[in-house]
Amino acid sequence: MAKTLYDKLWDSHLVEQREDGSALLYIDRHLLHEVTSPQAFEGLDLASRAPHRISANIAVPDHNVSTDPAERAMPGYSGVDDATSRLQLETLDTNCDRFGIPLIDLADNRQGIVHVMGPEQGATLPGMTIVCGDSHTATHGAFGSLAHGIGTSEVEHVLATQCLLTRKMKNFRIRIEGEVAAGVTAKDLALAVIGQIGTAGATGCALEFAGSAVRDLSMEGRMTLCNMAIEAGARVGMVAVDEKTLEYVAGRPMAPTGDEWDRALAFWNTLYSDPGAHFDVDIELDATVIKPHVTWGTSPEMVVSINDSVPTLDANASESQRKGYERALEYMGLRGGEPISSIAVDMVFIGSCTNARIEDMRAAAEVVKGRKKAANVERALVVPGSGLVKRQAEEEGLDQIFINAGLEWRSPGCSMCLAMNADRLEPGKRCASTSNRNFEGRQGAGGRTHLVSPAMAAAAAIAGHFVNPAQLEAVS
Amino acid sequence: MRPFTQHEGLMVSLDRANVDTDLIIPKQFLKSIRRTGFGPNLFDEIRYLDPYSAAEPEKERRPDPEFPLNQDRFKGASVLLARENFGCGSSREHAVWALDQFGIRSVIAPSFADIFKNNSFKSGLLPIEMPASVVDAWFETIAQGTNVTVAIDLKEERLTDSEGGEFSFAIDPFRRHCLLNDLDDIGITLQSSDRISEFEAQHQAKFPWLFREASL
Numbered sequence: 001m002a003k004t005l006y007d008k009l010w011d012s013h014l015v016e017q018r019e020d021g022s023a024l025l026y027i028d029r030h031l032l033h034e035v036t037s038p039q040a041f042e043g044l045d046l047a048s049r050a051p052h053r054i055s056a057n058i059a060v061p062d063h064n065v066s067t068d069p070a071e072r073a074m075p076g077y078s079g080v081d082d083a084t085s086r087l088q089l090e091t092l093d094t095n096c097d098r099f100g101i102p103l104i105d106l107a108d109n110r111q112g113i114v115h116v117m118g119p120e121q122g123a124t125l126p127g128m129t130i131v132c133g134d135s136h137t138a139t140h141g142a143f144g145s146l147a148h149g150i151g152t153s154e155v156e157h158v159l160a161t162q163c164l165l166t167r168k169m170k171n172f173r174i175r176i177e178g179e180v181a182a183g184v185t186a187k188d189l190a191l192a193v194i195g196q197i198g199t200a201g202a203t204g205c206a207l208e209f210a211g212s213a214v215r216d217l218s219m220e221g222r223m224t225l226c227n228m229a230i231e232a233g234a235r236v237g238m239v240a241v242d243e244k245t246l247e248y249v250a251g252r253p254m255a256p257t258g259d260e261w262d263r264a265l266a267f268w269n270t271l272y273s274d275p276g277a278h279f280d281v282d283i284e285l286d287a288t289v290i291k292p293h294v295t296w297g298t299s300p301e302m303v304v305s306i307n308d309s310v311p312t313l314d315a316n317a318s319e320s321q322r323k324g325y326e327r328a329l330e331y332m333g334l335r336g337g338e339p340i341s342s343i344a345v346d347m348v349f350i351g352s353c354t355n356a357r358i359e360d361m362r363a364a365a366e367v368v369k370g371r372k373k374a375a376n377v378e379r380a381l382v383v384p385g386s387g388l389v390k391r392q393a394e395e396e397g398l399d400q401i402f403i404n405a406g407l408e409w410r411s412p413g414c415s416m417c418l419a420m421n422a423d424r425l426e427p428g429k430r431c432a433s434t435s436n437r438n439f440e441g442r443q444g445a446g447g448r449t450h451l452v453s454p455a456m457a458a459a460a461a462i463a464g465h466f467v468n469p470a471q472l473e474a475v476s
Numbered sequence: 477m478r479p480f481t482q483h484e485g486l487m488v489s490l491d492r493a494n495v496d497t498d499l500i501i502p503k504q505f506l507k508s509i510r511r512t513g514f515g516p517n518l519f520d521e522i523r524y525l526d527p528y529s530a531a532e533p534e535k536e537r538r539p540d541p542e543f544p545l546n547q548d549r550f551k552g553a554s555v556l557l558a559r560e561n562f563g564c565g566s567s568r569e570h571a572v573w574a575l576d577q578f579g580i581r582s583v584i585a586p587s588f589a590d591i592f593k594n595n596s597f598k599s600g601l602l603p604i605e606m607p608a609s610v611v612d613a614w615f616e617t618i619a620q621g622t623n624v625t626v627a628i629d630l631k632e633e634r635l636t637d638s639e640g641g642e643f644s645f646a647i648d649p650f651r652r653h654c655l656l657n658d659l660d661d662i663g664i665t666l667q668s669s670d671r672i673s674e675f676e677a678q679h680q681a682k683f684p685w686l687f688r689e690a691s692l
Contacts, residue, residue, distance in 0.1 A: 015675040016668055022650035024668060026675055028686045036568065038509035047662070053676075055689045064507060082530070084507040091509045102692045121692075128686065135567040135591055151569035151595035153661065161665045163672060167648070199494055200561040203590055233564070235590050256685035264685055299494050320559060324493050418566070420503045427527075437565060439496045441521045442503075445528075 002274035004171045005240055006206040009146035009271070013129045015163055024163040028128040031114045032059040032101065032155065034092040035420070036133030040156035041095040051099050052162040058123050059096050060104040061089050062113045063134075064420045067383050067410040077106070085421070099159075112386020112412040115139040115353040119223065120388055122252025126241045126268040131158055136353045136436065138229040142222035143249070144241035144271035146206070149230060169236065170280040172202050173273070175211035178287040183470045185363065186221030187355060187434065187453035189213060189285075190228035191293035195303040196285060203233035205281065208273060213287035214239055219248040220359040227354045228436055231300040240272035294340050294466050295438045295451040297328035302438075304340060306456070306468045312336035331440055332448050333428070340466050343450070347431040348380035348407070348461040349443070350454050352417035355434035356385030358392050360454040365398040367458035370475040373406030374464030380407040381423060383415040407461060419444045432460035478600030479658035483581050484627040485554030487637075488544050489618045495558055496565035497592060501574040504530060514570055515577035519545065545578075555626055557614055558585040562603075563592025572596045582628055586611050597651045598661070602630065604645050631656055 003011070015024040037059070044050070051057060064085050066072060071079030080086040089106070096103035104110050110117060115136055118124040126144040131137060135149035148164065158164060174197075176189055193209075194201070207229045209222070217225065222239045229237025239245075246268065249255050256264045273279075291305035304311060313325050313336065329336065334343070350356075350364050361384060373380055382402045384390040390412055393399055399409045416423040417435035425431050425447025434457050435442075438449040452460070459469040505517045520528055523545060526537040539546040545553070556575065562585040563571065572595045575583065582602040596603045614624055617639060625638040630652060635643045647655075654661070665672075680687045 013679075016671055018650070020649040020653070022648075024665060024672070026672075026679060028683075035506050039511045039569075042509075042511070049662070052672075053687075055687065058692070082507070084530075088507050088509055104692060125685070127683070133567060135565065149567040149591055151567055151572075151591060151598065153569060153595065153598035157662050157665065160662050161672065162676065163665055163668075165661050165665055167650075199564055200587060200589070203561070203587065230565075230591075233561070233589065254688070256688075260685045264683075267683065320491070320493060323491065327492070418498075418503050420506060437496070437498070439498045439565060442498050445502070445521050 002276040004273040004277040004279060005144065005208055005238055005271060006146065006169070006171055006236070007277070009127065009129065010168055012127070013146070021167045022165060023167055025129060025166055027131050027158050027162055027164055028056060029123060029130040030057045030158050031118055031123070031130065031132035031137070032057060033063055033114050033134065034061045034088050035063045036152045037095065037155055038088065038091045039152050040159060041099065043156040044099070044159055049160045051101065051159045054100050056162060057101045058104065059092060059101050060111055060114050060117050061092055061106050063414045063418065064088055065106060065413040066421055067413045067415045067423055069411050072411040109387040109391065112389065113353045113356060113414055115227065116356060116385030116389065119143065120252070120386060122249060122254035125249060125255065126245055126271055131164060135230045136227050138235065138237040139223050139227040139353055141226040141229070141236055141238035142219060143245055144239065144268065146236060146238070148235050170205045171208070171278065172205035172234065172281040173208045173210055173279045175284045176209065176213040176287045177211040177284060178213060179216070180213055180287045180290060183292055183455060183468065184290050185453040185455065186217050186224035188290055188293045189287070190225050191295065191300065191303045191451065192285065192290045194228065194232045194300045195293070197232055199231060199299050199301045200233040202229065205234050206236040206238065207232065207234035208238045210240065210273070211284070215242065218359060219244055220357040223357065224354055228300070231436055241268050292453060292456050292468055294456065296332065296334060296340065298331055298438055298440050299328070300436070300438060300451060302328060306340055306466060308340055310334050310336055310338045310340065342465065344376055344430070344465045345432045345450070345460050346376070346378050346429040347425060348377060348457050349416040349431055349433040349435065350457050351381065351383030351385070351415050352435035353385065353414070354436045355454050356383060356389065358389050360434065361389065361393045361398050364454040364458040365401045367455050367469045367472065368405035368407060368462055369401050371405055371462045373461050376464045377461050380461040381410055381416060382407050383410040384412050386412050405462070416443050418442065425449070432457045432466065477598060477658065477660055480581070480600050480602050480630050480655040482627070482629050483554065484625065485581060486550065486552060487555045487557045487614065487618065487624045487626055488550040488553035489557040489615055490544060491559065491615060493559040494561045494564055497563055497568050497571040498565055500563070500571040501568065504528065506568060506570055511573060512577065514574035518574040518578040519543070549623060554579055554581045556580050556583045557611065557618070558583055560586040560608070562588050564589035567591045569595045569598065572599050572601050576601050584611065597655065600655060602628065602655065604628070604635070606643065606645060610643060
């Protein structure tokens with residue numbers, strides 16, 4: 001019988017299917033970080049349980065670390081001012097030490113955002129089941145793996161049993177067909193998808209991205225796209241394995257080698273949806289008409305293209321929709337009908353598990369090269385996704401391009417995407433951000449977030465307002 | 477986990493769609509390494525007139541009188557009435573802990589985000605999906621000044637309200653079984669230990685590269 005990619009991944013990891021619909025799914029890789037793991041380790045302790053399979057786990061601090069290079073240069077956690085944050089970081093180290101969990105610590109050059117580090121190290125491989133106590137775990141589905149975000153109780157469950165207690169989701173495929181215009185990135189595809197199906201459009205589904213525009217994306221681009229599956233309601237985003245996947249994985253520190261590589265290839269080459277496989281939902285988007293996107297409201301589905309204006313309320317809107325629309329506009333300090341390109345920004349953030357890979361750094365650098373940050377932009381932070389991205393960018397001279405343009409070159413971490421650390425928006429400040437959520441208060445209480453691609457964020461840093469990077473004046 | 481069999485309580489309404497977990501418990505409270513103490517910061521950014529100060533965490537703050545959870549008429553409410561896609565966004569289970577520790581035992585909405593719904597069962601917080609028309613009618617009644625009390629019977633999957641309405645709802649059978657019988661997920665899964673070991677051995681034979689020590 002023809003199977004979808006999700007069916008194949010599910011079947012190859014199904015330990016037990018029960019009559020009531022619940023199932024035990026075997027977990028190959030478990031990624032941990034400092035924020036959602038302490039209570040899980042505490043739970044193991046209280047029940048005197050040990051991790052089932054140590055080698056499945058890798059931990060790295062990322063959410064609550066400082067990205068200030070001066071603070072990071074200080075030994076251990078002495079650069080962390082906030083005692084609560086320091087305790088959280090120390091607790092990850094202690095737990096890893098006590099339970100024997102492999103840890104990439106803050107001083108390690110490979111430290112970074114967990115969803116950047118995993119693929120870089122080959123800890124993420126095609127055909128795996130991967131979980132992490134973070135909703136953006138969907139990122140890893142770019143490799144033809146089944147990757148779930150989980151809660152802390154599930155972190156404890158996976159540690160104790162190596163299984164996830166779950167039930168099968170529906171199959172949802174989005175085919176994005178055709179060639180995108182110059183300047184249109186994976187981020188724009190993601191935002192276009194969310195704009196089309198809504199933030200709850202794929203709730204209860206495993207979302208496979210397919211079509212020529214997806215195949216044309218680099219692995220970095222596919223990670224950006226899968227990363228935002230959760231913003232369309234799907235816990236899981238996926239792309240089938242192809243040559244690009246294999247090329248990215250080959251030679252990674254934790255990738256198989258020799259005979260095992262050949263055996264792995266034989267399996268990985270089956271990781272696609274069979275022709276004729278059944279999808280509960282199957283839709284198509286025309287890639288050729290997608291333009292660079294900007295969110296205008298407080299949900300990722302509130303999104304338009306750079307050429308558009310802030311929408312006016314649909315005449316058929318319900319009372320609840322009207323309230324939501326008005327609340328979003330009030331929070332964002334915008335009026336319906338205002339052209340997106342007239343919106344000035346106070347801050348720029350280039351980073352996060354969505355857009356902090358080397359390709360993102362290059363795209364942003366290309367835009368700011370030889371230009372200067374606009375005077376009205378108070379700060380523009382560039383936060384590489386990992387120590388390895390940082391090193392690579394520095395080898396390519398990107399850090400100097402950013403610094404010369406007046407942008408800040410930071411150390412790796414989640415930073416202003418969720419603003420747990422000191423990188424945050426002040427109330428009322430407006431930010432062009434390459435992150436994934438524009439919720440009220442997400443980047444700091446009262447902060448106003450517009451989600452964009454790295455090139456668009458860089459262009460906003462230069463122009464001081466949103467602009468299509470292709471329309472920035474030529475560098476003299 | 478806390479079991480859930482029957483519960484009767486006052487409903488408090490929060491009239492917004494897509495309530496995300498950042499709104500339920502903002503990030504500054506995720507620095508805690510504990511499972512408790514989140515109740516006072518539930519909906520922190522829309523609940524208080526004064527912003528939270530990390531420097532003075534114990535400082536008294538003025539509640540926003542506009543926010544339903546602060547209103548006298550909803551004092552002691554234990555059932556939260558919400559709009560569609562409740563709990564979207566981040567996987568933080570802290571959102572469930574905050575609701576639970578504030579005293580909410582059940583959230584009723586037309587739809588929930590997957591991870592939140594899944595997390596809520598782990599603390600015995602019951603997410604009940606009801607048709608939008610039923611939810612709309614309760615919002616309307618409450619907005620007109622009439623308080624609504626609901627009695628929830630998980631065993632029968634029945635709900636009655638103080639207006640005389642009777643409704644059925646459906647909960648995932650496995651989750652329902654666990655809540656009714658106070659069963660812990662890990663305990664249940666460990667009953668399948670032999671099956672897990674057997675699967676693991678086959679899996680390792682097929683995919684040996686997945687079982688290498690992390691070469692860090």
